[in-house]
Amino acid sequence: METKKVAFYTLGCKLNYSETSTIARGFKEKGFQRVDFKDKADIYVINTCSVTENADKRFKTIVKQAQKVNPDAFVAAIGCYAQLKPEELADVNGVDLVLGATEKFKITDYINDLSKNDFGEIHSCEIEEADFYVGSYSIGDRTRAFLKVQDGCDYKCTYCTIPLARGISRSDSMDNVLNNAREISEQGIKEIVLTGVNIGDYGKGEFGNKKHEHTFLDLITELDRVKGIERLRISSIEPNLLKNEAIELVSRSRAFVPHFHIPLQSGSNEILKKMKRRYMRELYVDRVKKIKEVMPHACIGVDVIVGFPGETDEIFLETYNFLNELDISYLHVFTYSERDNTEASYMEGVVSKNIRAKRSKMLRGLSVKKRRAFYEKQLNTERVVLFEGENKEGYIHGFTENYVKVKAPWNPELVNTLHRVELSEIDDDGLVRFNFTQALVHE
Incomplete structure (x- = not known):
């Protein structure tokens, strides 16, 4: 057959x-x-x-x-x-x-x-029936894997359809996550990226019940002890769920890298309230300060939505200036789009599509500036690079632990290896060149 x-x-x-x-x-x-x-x-x-x-x-x-x-x-x-x-x-x-x-x-x-x-x-x-958990992880390339630890969301952000699409917040068991992590590392994959809808909520609703058996801090503490994993990265975590203890653990960690991706969505408290986010901008400032205090070289990425209903020119500039002054490394900019069955789709103060596009372009420009400034600060420092597996126009690319993207002439022997390097200069395409300081790193 x-x-x-x-x-x-x-x-x-x-x-x-x-x-x-x-x-x-x-x-x-x-x-x-x-x-x-x-x-x-x-x-x-x-x-x-x-x-x-x-x-x-x-x-x-x-x-x-x-x-x-x-x-x-x-x-x-x-x-x-x-x-x-x-x-x-x-x-x-x-x-x-x-x-x-x-x-x-x-x-x-x-x-x-x-x-x-x-x-x-x-x-x-009916989405209420999605109350069980299916663990999963991806192995698409040899370099890194995405490991799912949590699914669903109990938050009621007014622009978001994810709770309607994925159901209540629920988590994998600690044993299951650790077993999946071991399986991944046995396949020679060097980096695991933790993923979920709201991973800081880990421990809630294990198998659909509401028992808090473990917390996010418990999870990352145990993962850090798994032998064979060279690098662990937290994909995205809500600012109100990123606690000082977790930041401090990453700063001392054997495997967790100094890279955080923290959704902000707006730099205006007025808009954050309309979005029903669970923090104000002051808390966000506090999180960034704490990270930079214990890890000055940490990379911080930010999600932001432009053109939300009620975002006037003044309010947009408030967000722009807030981000401009914040010690962050890059932005992921989303242009607001109306989604059926969300509260925001009925709100007044709709921002026209062309203004949304213009604001989006401004923030993308700011992101380029922020990334460049972050890369410049990293020059002449020593970092560990994990090289990717693709030959892109004669170059091999890789990422430092703090998410600086580097390039070197293609060499297949570098694929999926870790090397200590000194970052030397920023190329015309915005990527960083380096000098090798030490051969393969075995932590």
């Missing part, structure tokens, strides 16, 4: 990538061969995202790409958008199956018959 081929396309966040990887391993166990999305497959699985308007639009384009390669292929949609708007996805020409939040990990149970459907078949749940 001919081996069936399956291909995956992932939209959105690191969490989606870790889940795609786990689902792909499930297909492999059932005897499927995984191929690239550009190649001919019997099944195409698209893991969707609903955070921005753009992700919705891209879905149709991706379905068309799959159909172009194989018009007879079976197309399945999973992920956040599939949970929020299953009918909309099922109506897209060529889509055969749409699975909601509880069904996506059981996808292989739904595809006994690979013949095309006249209409997309939907298996979706």
Whole structure:
């Protein structure tokens, strides 16, 4: 019997990538061969995202790409958008199956018959039913893996659909996370990135109950002791959940790197209140100060949303100036887009699309300036670089522990190795060149 081929396309966040990887391993166990999305497959699985308007639009384009390669292929949609708007996805020409939040990990149970459907078949749940936890991790390249430790969110931010798409906050058991971390390190992967929807909330709702057996601090304390993992990175953590104890642990840690990604969303307290965020800007300043106090070389990334309802020119400038004065390293800028069934979509003070775009451009410009200033401060210092596996136009790239991106002429022997280097100069493309100071690092 001919081996069936399956291909995956992932939209959105690191969490989606870790889940795609786990689902792909499930297909492999059932005897499927995984191929690239550009190649001919019997099944195409698209893991969707609903955070921005753009992700919705891209879905149709991706379905068309799959159909172009194989018009007879079976197309399945999973992920956040599939949970929020299953009918909309099922109506897209060529889509055969749409699975909601509880069904996506059981996808292989739904595809006994690979013949095309006249209409997309939907298996979706009420999001209240998504109260169990499925652990996952991604191994896409040899260098790093995304390890999921938590899912869902109990926060009620007025712009966000994630609680509707992923359900209540729930966590993996400590044993499971540690076992997954060991499995990853045994495969020669040097860096693990912890991921989830709201990872600072770790310990809540283990297996759907509300028992706080372990905290985020317990989790990172134990992970730091796992032998064989060279680097651990916290992907994104809410400022109100990033406690001093966790910051201090990272500063003393064997494996955790001095890199934090902390969502801010707005530098205006008025807008933060409208967003129903759980902190004011003063707390954010306090978190940045604490990190820089114990780790002056730490890299701090910031999420910010522009064009939220009620954001006047004055309020936007308040955010701009706040970020400009803050000792941070780069920004992830999101242009606000209205999402169905969110409180913000009914708010007054709508900002026009062209003004949203203009503000977004201003903050992206600020991000370039911030990253450059951060890189300049790191010149003439010694750092440890983990090299990536791709040959990009004759260069190999890598990241220092504090997330400075470096480049060197391509050398396959450097792939997935750690080297101590001295950062020497910033190249025209904004990346950093270096001199080797020590061969392979074995911590």
